[in-house]
Amino acid sequence: xxxxxxxxxxxxxxxxxxxxxxxxxxxxxxxxxxxxxxxxxxxxxxxxxxxxxxxxxxxxxxxxxxxxxxxxxxxxxxxxxxxxxxxxxxxxxxxxxxx
Numbered sequence: 001x002x003x004x005x006x007x008x009x010x011x012x013x014x015x016x017x018x019x020x021x022x023x024x025x026x027x028x029x030x031x032x033x034x035x036x037x038x039x040x041x042x043x044x045x046x047x048x049x050x051x052x053x054x055x056x057x058x059x060x061x062x063x064x065x066x067x068x069x070x071x072x073x074x075x076x077x078x079x080x081x082x083x084x085x086x087x088x089x090x091x092x093x094x095x096x097x098x099x
Contacts, residue, residue: 005057007033013055020061 005013007023014020021043025034033050035043038061045053 004051005055007050007055012058012060014058015053015055017053020058021055022060 007013007026009023009026012020012022020038021035023033024036024042026032027034031047032044033047035045037043
């Protein structure tokens with residue numbers, strides 16, 4: 001693949017019609033990219049479509065976490081990770097104690 005702006009996982013882009021999205025995965029086997037648009041919508045496209053839509057790299061939007069319902073202040077707080085850990089531990093306990 002040879003593009004004007006090669007897609008890079010984790011980078012943000014804006015296409016010619018104004019859609020803002022992040023490349024979240026790339027599948028080399030079937031030559032596709034997975035995208036997450038600013039509004040949280042997921043999409044997939046092939047390399048031909050990528051080239052046709054002419055995306056330009058941009059800085060991540062200031063409020064990129066809006067689609068995930070996580071405030072920027074909370075995105076890296078230990079409370080979120082400890083809550084997740086507690087929840088995962090509860091699931092593990094359920095698996096070990098079948099009824």
